[in-house]
Amino acid sequence: xxxxxxxxxxxxxxxxxxxxxxxxxxxxxxxxxxxxxxxxxxxxxxxxxxxxxxxxxxxxxxxxxxxxxxxxxxxxxxxxxxxxxxxxxxxxxxxxxxxxxxxxxxxxxxxxxxxxxxxxxxxxxxxxxxxxxxxxxxxxxxxxxxxxxxxxxxxxxxxxxxxxxxxxxxxxxxxxxxxxxxxxxxxxxxxxxxxxxxxxxxxxxxxxxxxxxxxxxxxxxxxxxxxxxxxxxxxxxxxxxxxxxxxxxxxxxxxxxxxxxxxxxxxxxxxxxxxxxxxxxxxxxxxxxxxxxx
Amino acid sequence: xxxxxxxxxxxxxxxxxxxxxxxxxxxxxxxxxxxxxxxxxxxxxxxxxxxxxxxxxxxxxxxxxxxxxxxxxxxxxxxxxxxxxxxxxxxxxxxxxxxxxxxxxxxxxxxxxxxxxxxxxxxxxxxxxxxxxxxxxxxxxxxxxxxxxxxxxxxxxxxxxxxxxxxxxxxxxxxxxxxxxxxxxxxxxxxxxxxxxxxxxxxxxxxxxxxxxxxxxxxxxxxxx
Numbered sequence: 001x002x003x004x005x006x007x008x009x010x011x012x013x014x015x016x017x018x019x020x021x022x023x024x025x026x027x028x029x030x031x032x033x034x035x036x037x038x039x040x041x042x043x044x045x046x047x048x049x050x051x052x053x054x055x056x057x058x059x060x061x062x063x064x065x066x067x068x069x070x071x072x073x074x075x076x077x078x079x080x081x082x083x084x085x086x087x088x089x090x091x092x093x094x095x096x097x098x099x100x101x102x103x104x105x106x107x108x109x110x111x112x113x114x115x116x117x118x119x120x121x122x123x124x125x126x127x128x129x130x131x132x133x134x135x136x137x138x139x140x141x142x143x144x145x146x147x148x149x150x151x152x153x154x155x156x157x158x159x160x161x162x163x164x165x166x167x168x169x170x171x172x173x174x175x176x177x178x179x180x181x182x183x184x185x186x187x188x189x190x191x192x193x194x195x196x197x198x199x200x201x202x203x204x205x206x207x208x209x210x211x212x213x214x215x216x217x218x219x220x221x222x223x224x225x226x227x228x229x230x231x232x233x234x235x236x237x238x239x240x241x242x243x244x245x246x247x248x249x250x251x252x253x254x255x256x257x258x259x260x261x262x263x264x265x266x267x268x269x270x271x272x273x274x275x276x277x278x279x280x281x282x283x284x285x286x287x288x289x290x291x292x293x294x
Numbered sequence: 295x296x297x298x299x300x301x302x303x304x305x306x307x308x309x310x311x312x313x314x315x316x317x318x319x320x321x322x323x324x325x326x327x328x329x330x331x332x333x334x335x336x337x338x339x340x341x342x343x344x345x346x347x348x349x350x351x352x353x354x355x356x357x358x359x360x361x362x363x364x365x366x367x368x369x370x371x372x373x374x375x376x377x378x379x380x381x382x383x384x385x386x387x388x389x390x391x392x393x394x395x396x397x398x399x400x401x402x403x404x405x406x407x408x409x410x411x412x413x414x415x416x417x418x419x420x421x422x423x424x425x426x427x428x429x430x431x432x433x434x435x436x437x438x439x440x441x442x443x444x445x446x447x448x449x450x451x452x453x454x455x456x457x458x459x460x461x462x463x464x465x466x467x468x469x470x471x472x473x474x475x476x477x478x479x480x481x482x483x484x485x486x487x488x489x490x491x492x493x494x495x496x497x498x499x500x501x502x503x504x505x506x507x508x509x510x511x512x513x514x515x516x517x518x519x
Contacts, residue, residue, distance in 0.1 A: 057457075059453070059457045060453040060457070090463070090466055090515065090517055092513055092515060128476075132517035132518075133416075133515070133517070134513070134515050135416075135420075135514040135515075136511065137421045137425070137511065137512045137513075137514075139510060143421050148515075149517070151517070153475035153518060155474075155475075164474070165474065166472050166473055166474055166519075169474060171475060184470065186471075212312065213311050213313065214311055214312075215312070216305070216307055216308045216311075217308055222308070222311075224311070237450075237471045237472055238471060239450075239471065255310065255311045257309060257310050259309040259310065259384070259389070260373055260375065261375075262375070263411070263440070264411075265440065265442075266442070
């Protein structure tokens with residue numbers, strides 16, 4: 001009896017994948033003039049677009065610009081920004097949700113903001129529209145819940161493959177009626193690199209099944225249902241410096257044990273057959289923890 | 295200066311699959327947040343009873359007065375589900391820090407974080423499940439859905455607290471920077487007459503509310519990351 005139930009469909013092996021650089025810069029150093037010039041230009045453009053003062057505070061991989069009503073994070077490690085209206089974003093309010101844009105209208109409003117803010121969303125597609133929800137319980141009364149904001153969520157693709165991870169998404173939020181409340185733009189402008197050989201999905205599944213995370217599971221008491229395996233790229237969090245989008249297989253699975261009946265998770269297996277040594281020499285990733293399986 | 299306690303589990307001895315990054319996550323939080331680190335218990339010495347009230351539940355072996363309720367902020371990183379924070383061993387208590395057994399704030403704790411799946415899942419009874427946790431506690435921070443095995447979230451949360459963000463904003467920020475939009479974060483907070491936990495900051499970084507020792511109102515927020 002096996003611990004693993006393989007996915008119902010395994011995609012055909014795509015023997016090569018296009019590599020995409022995630023930055024044109026070699027470092028984020030103060031003495032790296034091209035980087036510093038580009039960062040200054042991004043800051044100039046972003047603060048002007050959102051009408052914020054040009055003096056910001058340097059806070060852990062980003063500069064934060066604030067005024068009385070809003071704040072803007074401009075990240076160093078990627079081409080990302082996060083603007084949020086302090087009073088509207090994730091605010092606790094019992095306002096009537098009727099004024100919020102609906103699921104069809106929110107993406108239309110978001111598209112107008114892309115144009116107004118000159119955000120490059122060419123590689124992004126709408127992933128979902130959902131609502132922030134706030135609930136309140138006074139004493140022992142029945143709780144009341146309210147929709148407080150609507151999010152239009154976008155994901156990115158490269159060469160028609162999905163980009164996974166927290167560093168590749170756009171979220172445009174409207175609240176207080178249809179007022180713009182938040183723009184999250186996490187992305188690294190890609191540039192094409194060489195083509196790289198890939199491992200097969202079957203090999204990726206083999207690597208996955210050899211993950212030490214499963215070693216202590218007893219076959220008689222546990223099962224791991226593998227739902228899907230997809231080829232794509234991985235983007236690190238926006239404050240991280242990343243040289244290449246990492247080619248990965250994203251494996252979605254559920255582990256069931258007697259004591260924890262359901263654990264849904266996603267594991268990424270590096271899709272290119274490089275040793276750690278080669279990864280470092282080729283400068284493929286900047287973060288060694290993301291070399292093999294994560 | 296505020297006090298900090300963290301617990302984490304990567305090894306689950308077959309109770310669940312092992313995880314990889316909870317040591318980095320919890321220790322990144324404790325080592326980054328400006329304050330006094332009081333404890334850092336991992337794997338087999340991280341216990342659910344450290345978050346539970348003495349005399350509650352069955353077994354009733356809670357020792358929160360020594361651990362989670364002895365610090366200003368307590369942070370658990372590991373597995374979880376709607377039953378609570380899920381720990382690596384179950385031979386001392388039942389291995390789950392259950393909201394029904396948790397009473398925090400009657401000693402010290404203002405904020406507790408369960409960086410784990412679904413502890414704050416809105417199943418229609420999230421208030422019923424979690425309301426008794428607040429005996430002076432200001433916030434429970436966690437997730438409505440499953441979440442990733444992040445090694446960075448604790449550090450980012452601490453960085454934002456150090457930068458002077460409100461506690462709620464810092465958690466929202468850390469989750470949004472480490473998760474895709476399929477993941478939903480959540481928090482619950484409590485208030486009483488004269489308190490204002492909405493505007494809570496980490497100690498020394500701005501306003502911090504007095505304790506809602508006898509809460510009259512509770513708030514819950516969930517939003518996609």
